[in-house]
Amino acid sequence: MSARESILRAVRDARPAVEALPSAVMRPREVAQSHHELSATFVAAARSAGADVVETGASEIGAVVQAIVADAELGAFICDGVLGVAENGAVWLPLSRLRDRAEAFLADHVVIVLDREAIVADMHEAYARIDPRAEVFGTFMAGPSKTADVEQSLVIGAHGPRRVTVVLRG
Amino acid sequence: MSVDHRKAAAAFLADETRADWHDAALWWVRTKRDVMAQSVPEWEALRDTASAIKEHTLSRLDEYLERFERNAIANGIHVHWARDAAEHNAIVHGILARAGARRIVKSKSMLTEECGLNPYLEARGVEVVDTDLGERIVQLRGEAPSHIVMPAIHLRKEEVGETFHEHLDTPAGLANPIALAGAARIHLREKFLAADAALTGANFAIAESGGFVVCTNEGNADLGMAIAPLHIASIGIEKVIPRAADLGVFLRLLARSATGQPVTVYSSHIHGAEPGRAVHVVLVDNGRSTQLGREDFWRSLKCIRCGACMNTCPIYRRSGGHSYGSTIPGPIGSVLTPGIDLERYASLPFASTLCGSCTAVCPVKIDLDAQLYRWRQRVTSAGYGGRKKTVLATAMARVLERPPLFARGGALARRTLRVLPSRARRALSGAWGQSRDLPEMPRQSFREWYRAERGAHGS
Numbered sequence: 001m002s003a004r005e006s007i008l009r010a011v012r013d014a015r016p017a018v019e020a021l022p023s024a025v026m027r028p029r030e031v032a033q034s035h036h037e038l039s040a041t042f043v044a045a046a047r048s049a050g051a052d053v054v055e056t057g058a059s060e061i062g063a064v065v066q067a068i069v070a071d072a073e074l075g076a077f078i079c080d081g082v083l084g085v086a087e088n089g090a091v092w093l094p095l096s097r098l099r100d101r102a103e104a105f106l107a108d109h110v111v112i113v114l115d116r117e118a119i120v121a122d123m124h125e126a127y128a129r130i131d132p133r134a135e136v137f138g139t140f141m142a143g144p145s146k147t148a149d150v151e152q153s154l155v156i157g158a159h160g161p162r163r164v165t166v167v168l169r170g
Numbered sequence: 171m172s173v174d175h176r177k178a179a180a181a182f183l184a185d186e187t188r189a190d191w192h193d194a195a196l197w198w199v200r201t202k203r204d205v206m207a208q209s210v211p212e213w214e215a216l217r218d219t220a221s222a223i224k225e226h227t228l229s230r231l232d233e234y235l236e237r238f239e240r241n242a243i244a245n246g247i248h249v250h251w252a253r254d255a256a257e258h259n260a261i262v263h264g265i266l267a268r269a270g271a272r273r274i275v276k277s278k279s280m281l282t283e284e285c286g287l288n289p290y291l292e293a294r295g296v297e298v299v300d301t302d303l304g305e306r307i308v309q310l311r312g313e314a315p316s317h318i319v320m321p322a323i324h325l326r327k328e329e330v331g332e333t334f335h336e337h338l339d340t341p342a343g344l345a346n347p348i349a350l351a352g353a354a355r356i357h358l359r360e361k362f363l364a365a366d367a368a369l370t371g372a373n374f375a376i377a378e379s380g381g382f383v384v385c386t387n388e389g390n391a392d393l394g395m396a397i398a399p400l401h402i403a404s405i406g407i408e409k410v411i412p413r414a415a416d417l418g419v420f421l422r423l424l425a426r427s428a429t430g431q432p433v434t435v436y437s438s439h440i441h442g443a444e445p446g447r448a449v450h451v452v453l454v455d456n457g458r459s460t461q462l463g464r465e466d467f468w469r470s471l472k473c474i475r476c477g478a479c480m481n482t483c484p485i486y487r488r489s490g491g492h493s494y495g496s497t498i499p500g501p502i503g504s505v506l507t508p509g510i511d512l513e514r515y516a517s518l519p520f521a522s523t524l525c526g527s528c529t530a531v532c533p534v535k536i537d538l539d540a541q542l543y544r545w546r547q548r549v550t551s552a553g554y555g556g557r558k559k560t561v562l563a564t565a566m567a568r569v570l571e572r573p574p575l576f577a578r579g580g581a582l583a584r585r586t587l588r589v590l591p592s593r594a595r596r597a598l599s600g601a602w603g604q605s606r607d608l609p610e611m612p613r614q615s616f617r618e619w620y621r622a623e624r625g626a627h628g629s
Contacts, residue, residue: 004251007407007455011232014463021226022219024415026212045432087422088432095444101396105389123433124418132414133245133379136442137395140421142433145389149304149320150347151327152195158303159355159362160389160436 026124038086038119039168046089049143050156051164061113061169068111068165077107077161081114083129084166085140087122091166092130094138101137109163112141116170172554175517176601178493179485192324193487199320200481202430203531210426220419221535224472227377227412228462234377234410235453241380245442248450255285258454262287262369262402263294265450269400271296271366275358277384277391278302279371280318280475281404281454284497287369298369299361301390303354310337316491318498319428319477324490358390368394372405373474374420375451378413381441382451385424385434392436401443402450407458408471420474423533427476461509466544470505472534479528479538485521494518501528505541508549516554519545577617584611 001009033041043053056064069076079098081091091112098104120126132138145160156162183189207213227234239249250265252258258281266274274291276282276298288298288309300309304321308314310333315321322330331345340353370391372382382403384391395401411420417437425431443449462468480486480500491499496507496515504518519542528538549555569575587595588611596603614622 002251003253003257006253007251007453007459008232008235010455010459011235011407011462014459014468015231016225016229016462016465016468018229019222019225021412022222024219024223024413024419026215026219026419049431049435085433090433090437101392101444105393105396122418123422124415127415127418132376132381132439133441136245136440136444138439138441139392140433140437142435145387145435147303147351147388148429149302149307149322150330150350151325152198152320152323153327153347155348155351157355158351158388158390159301159358159393 024124025128033086033121035117035119038121039116041086041121042084042089042119043168044089045087046084046143046166049089050146051089051143051166053166053168055116055168058169061167064167065111065113068109068167072109072163074108076109076111076165077104078111078113079104081112081166082118083126084114084119085121085123085126086119088142089166090140090142092126092138093141094130094135096135098137105160107161109165110141110144110161111165111167113167113169116168172514173495173517175489175493175495175521178495179489179521182490182493183488188326189488191326192490195323196481196487199430200478200531203427203478203481206426206430206432210422216419216423217533217535220423220474220533221472223411223416223419224534225469227410228408228468228471231407231410231462234412235407237377238375238380238410239453241378242451243380245380246449247380247440247442248448250450250452252452252454252456254456255454258285258404258452258456259287259290261452262404263291263296265400265402266291266296266367267294269367269448271400273297273299273361273365274367274369275299275301275361275365275390275394275398276305276369277371277386277394278305278321279369279404280315280498281371281406281456282369283315284456285404285454287404299358299365301358301361301394302386302388303351303390306354306358307333310334314492314497316499317477317480318475324492362390362393362397365394365398367400367402368398370395370401370403372403372409372451373424374417375405375410376412376414376417377410379441381439382409383417383421384438384440385421385436386438387429387431387435389436392438395438395440399447400450401440401448402452403440404452404454406454406456408462408473424474424476427478427531427533457510461506464509467505467509467541469536470502470538470541472536473502473506474534476533478531478533482527482531484523484525484527489521494521501538501542502536505536505538505545508545512549512552513554516549516552519543519549577615580615581618584613584615587611 144164145158147158307322316324327345334340375382425434486500508515526539
């Protein structure tokens with residue numbers, strides 16, 4: 001018997017009585033948040049995660065991004081986020097938006113351009129809108145890399161990017 | 171060789187300053203978790219849902235494993251099955267050998283720790299570099315991780331400084347965390363860039379889509395996966411969840427419970443390999459199907475490895491992860507490990523006051539304290555509880571069953587303990603009495619007082 005057959009048989013024999021699968025969609029909030037409230041929550045959460053957030057109108061976006069890049073000592077990696085999650089400041093970035101995964105994670109400074117209207121309230125709403133299977137890779141990125149492994153002292157910048165700027169457009 | 175948690179804990183506590191510092195550090199993480207839990211109004215509903223999703227999945231685990239395999243293969247991911255640690259190690263080595271991979275970077279995977287993968291690969295000429303900063307620190311020191319999320323929580327920054335001075339050539343006496351993390355970044359970047367393969371674990375494997383999720387703060391897993399052409403993920407069979415939508419529930423609970431963050435910096439989803447690269451998954455049983463068949467203990471397989479139970483446990487905080495002698499320490503370790511070898515790990519279910527704090531913080535509502543209690547009964551029935559406990563418990567049962575004997579014994583104890591010198595009192599009061607004072611002995615028992623009162627005033 002192969003390991004596969006052996007394991008499946010052992011699991012089949014051992015498994016407890018069937019329990020029902022609940023919905024993963026949590027009860028929606030009573031009051032839907034406005035885009036303004038959602039982006040305010042997102043900005044606070046992103047900053048709390050160590051990201052810089054710049055809010056700008058659609059027409060100035062090019063100049064704003066150029067200024068950030070010019071300022072970046074060790075270069076910057078620019079990408080467009082698909083959506084932002086207000087409760088935790090994360091941005092969904094599938095491979096197509098990252099283009100080169102290695103470059104994205106080796107970069108010192110990542111600049112994410114995100115439409116203000118592409119911000120959702122929480123992870124449940126995020127998963128309702130994205131299809132992780134559509135691409136071989138996708139990540140929720142919430143701020144710069146960090147570690148607290150040296151005596152619980154928070155250090156911003158571990159192995160991934162040391163700085164993240166989210167440019168909110170619209 | 172049995173693990174004697176009490177003895178190891180006593181050794182840990184001998185350094186009171188360090189024990190107090192370790193205790194405070196872990197409790198601080200617990201309080202950060204509380205802030206998060208209190209800020210999410212639907213926190214309890216999330217826990218209920220997460221628990222129900224996991225229990226359902228475990229009740230149909232074989233079906234979900236098959237579904238995961240089918241969809242993963244359709245995504246171009248290679249799927250392997252390992253009955254135990256030995257098979258897992260052989261499979262991983264086989265994949266590496268066929269690819270000619272000799273320099274590996276590995277992100278945090280307690281499963282690979284459980285299987286003893288590093289020494290197995292190193293003995294076969296493969297260099298394995300643990301890239302999570304905490305894991306790299308303990309790897310350089312030749313130690314095991316002491317916590318599943320914060321592997322180096324037992325070390326002071328000066329000790330990290332010494333280790334880096336010895337292995338990474340940082341200046342002697344350098345203990346600044348930012349500088350030390352910076353030195354590790356430079357050192358590990360070389361390893362990432364030169365790696366032939368990246369090994370990771372997985373936090374969740376999604377049955378409906380055939381992919382898996384890796385959550386980190388440091389970006390080490392992502393760097394490894396992005397650069398190396400070969401990626402191998404070791405995944406315990408209990409990590410499977412039915413739907414991508416379920417991640418909404420679990421990712422909202424995981425980091426809040428583990429570190430008090432709303433989410434980890436990176437929550438990376440892998441559903442295949444880029445052109446010219448390969449992704450392999452090794453599904454590992456290693457005792458999980460046996461635990462699944464245990465009516466009293468299968469719910470421990472719901473664990474999402476957040477570490478919240480360790481952070482809150484007063485015993486863990488004041489004895490440290492190494493005192494458990496098992497890959498996974500703390501309350502969850504104490505309900506998972508005895509199933510592997512009851513005699514060797516007999517002391518673990520007793521490394522508890524049964525306060526229930528672990529159960530209260532578990533994001534997937536594992537009945538940890540109830541399972542600890544049930545393991546104690548198994549240990550004692552099997553005869554591994556220690557003769558002293560059995561003798562005392564039997565004697566106590568005899569006295570408690572006989573009210574007149576209880577009354578006489580109580581009266582004798584009250585009279586004797588009142589006149590005994592404190593040194594003698596301490597000697598009679600076991601481990602408990604060594605750092606606690608016995609209460610003042612009253613002149614009368616309640617029963618004696620009641621009878622006297624009733625007698626004085628009539629009934």
